[in-house]
Amino acid sequence: MGDVIDIADLAEQLRQVTVEVTDGGELLGSGLLWPQAFVVTNAHVVRRAEVNLRLVDGRLIRARVLARSVDADLALLGAAGTGLPSATPAEPDSVRVGSFVAAVGHPLGVRGALTTGIVCGVGPIDRSGRPWIQADLRLAPGNSGGPLADAAGRIVGLNSRAAGPLALAVPMGQVARFVQGSRV
Amino acid sequence: MNGLQSLSNDLAAAVERAGRAVFSVAGRPRLASTGVHWRPGLVVTADHTVHAEEEVTITGPDGRALTARVAGRDPTIDLAVLKVDAPGVPVADTADSEAVRVGHIVLALGAGPRASWGVVSSIGEGRRARGGATELLHLDLTLYPGFSGGPLVDVQGRVVGINTSGASRHWHLAIPASAVNRVVDELLRRGRIPRAYLGVSTQPVRLPEPLRQRLNLDQHTAVIVVEVQSGSPAAAAGMSIGDVIVALGASRITDPTDLKATLRPDRVGESITASVLRGGEPKELQVTVGERPRRG
Numbered sequence: 001m002g003d004v005i006d007i008a009d010l011a012e013q014l015r016q017v018t019v020e021v022t023d024g025g026e027l028l029g030s031g032l033l034w035p036q037a038f039v040v041t042n043a044h045v046v047r048r049a050e051v052n053l054r055l056v057d058g059r060l061i062r063a064r065v066l067a068r069s070v071d072a073d074l075a076l077l078g079a080a081g082t083g084l085p086s087a088t089p090a091e092p093d094s095v096r097v098g099s100f101v102a103a104v105g106h107p108l109g110v111r112g113a114l115t116t117g118i119v120c121g122v123g124p125i126d127r128s129g130r131p132w133i134q135a136d137l138r139l140a141p142g143n144s145g146g147p148l149a150d151a152a153g154r155i156v157g158l159n160s161r162a163a164g165p166l167a168l169a170v171p172m173g174q175v176a177r178f179v180q181g182s183r184v
Numbered sequence: 185m186n187g188l189q190s191l192s193n194d195l196a197a198a199v200e201r202a203g204r205a206v207f208s209v210a211g212r213p214r215l216a217s218t219g220v221h222w223r224p225g226l227v228v229t230a231d232h233t234v235h236a237e238e239e240v241t242i243t244g245p246d247g248r249a250l251t252a253r254v255a256g257r258d259p260t261i262d263l264a265v266l267k268v269d270a271p272g273v274p275v276a277d278t279a280d281s282e283a284v285r286v287g288h289i290v291l292a293l294g295a296g297p298r299a300s301w302g303v304v305s306s307i308g309e310g311r312r313a314r315g316g317a318t319e320l321l322h323l324d325l326t327l328y329p330g331f332s333g334g335p336l337v338d339v340q341g342r343v344v345g346i347n348t349s350g351a352s353r354h355w356h357l358a359i360p361a362s363a364v365n366r367v368v369d370e371l372l373r374r375g376r377i378p379r380a381y382l383g384v385s386t387q388p389v390r391l392p393e394p395l396r397q398r399l400n401l402d403q404h405t406a407v408i409v410v411e412v413q414s415g416s417p418a419a420a421a422g423m424s425i426g427d428v429i430v431a432l433g434a435s436r437i438t439d440p441t442d443l444k445a446t447l448r449p450d451r452v453g454e455s456i457t458a459s460v461l462r463g464g465e466p467k468e469l470q471v472t473v474g475e476r477p478r479r480g
Contacts, residue, residue, distance in 0.1 A: 003187035098199030098299045100192035121298035136300040151192035
């Protein structure tokens, strides 16, 4: 038989790069530490100019919203000086239907909760034509803006919402493009 | 590569392998279901998703739309067989469904392909699976809209069953590959799938406690005959209105659904013992399962 399947390691790795987005004690959602001192999250998580980020080590930092796209449901925040590692994005379009995925976030206020599943499909779910990574994986309010990662811990998408039992994540290619476009 | 990555690759490879034989079936308004190329030119799907009586449009994994003909149905296990000329679309690799065990990781596929995963949670312990009825696979996974009729796949990408959300309100189920083979073989042998027929109308009935104890019956309910069609197999066997059917062959009958599930197509022509209660006394009737007269 093959090697031992270790999901605990993967969970710990993802917790390191996942932040809690709060404001005045209210949990707004999750966020992801992005290379070069940024945090990405969903636009619907940050509806104000500044928010608090709670890091994995418990530190609270104030972060400014640098860019926000309601259409893409993405937002970019400045988060300098955390000293923490940032997430490793997967190659865009590397996602295979059936492959294992894991989500980390703060669903219903449960800090750093892990849920696992597989990629159900990639593409639009309605006439809008907007592509999603659809995952057979449980999400709840508080997961928004958190990472969806492959079995190697590389980020394949940003969890955005649930459609019944189906998780919908913004594909990594869109996140990368949004960050690129926002930094000009 | 760690164990999790290799499991992940295996699952994705299983979806790819099984997905080559998967069709989208436009057999009902709005929501297409899924079908599997089971034998050359024969696609199986869930019967409840095929409203059309004769022709249905199906789309192959290559995106080609084809016209398929409804070749036979077995509503007792929710299976329909479509005949289609589909050169270039491979036939699914099936595995021995008897080897499936509770706890095995399985994938459910929809056309696309799309996939969900979970485990087999029990085998044949449902109410539809007693005695001679088909042993269904109960699944702990999500069948997303349109997944009915699609393949249940093992981690090697082999098809072990056909999924259906239509057979039970409470469970997601799969018809094991062995039962699908039985129906398809019957179709190839006879050129059609016969509908087994007794010629009775029944209603559920509760068995009085004293009667249960006196006759040592462990079931609480059975069915009572409220109509016997003249000239039917039931009439020929001497069944009368008011008879309470408690068993058919080895299968206990606790409600009309059990009766339907027991009357599989391959039992047409078989002589089975009906255990009935008449005037509170047990009686055995020998009945030869007939074929439902066809319409028109």
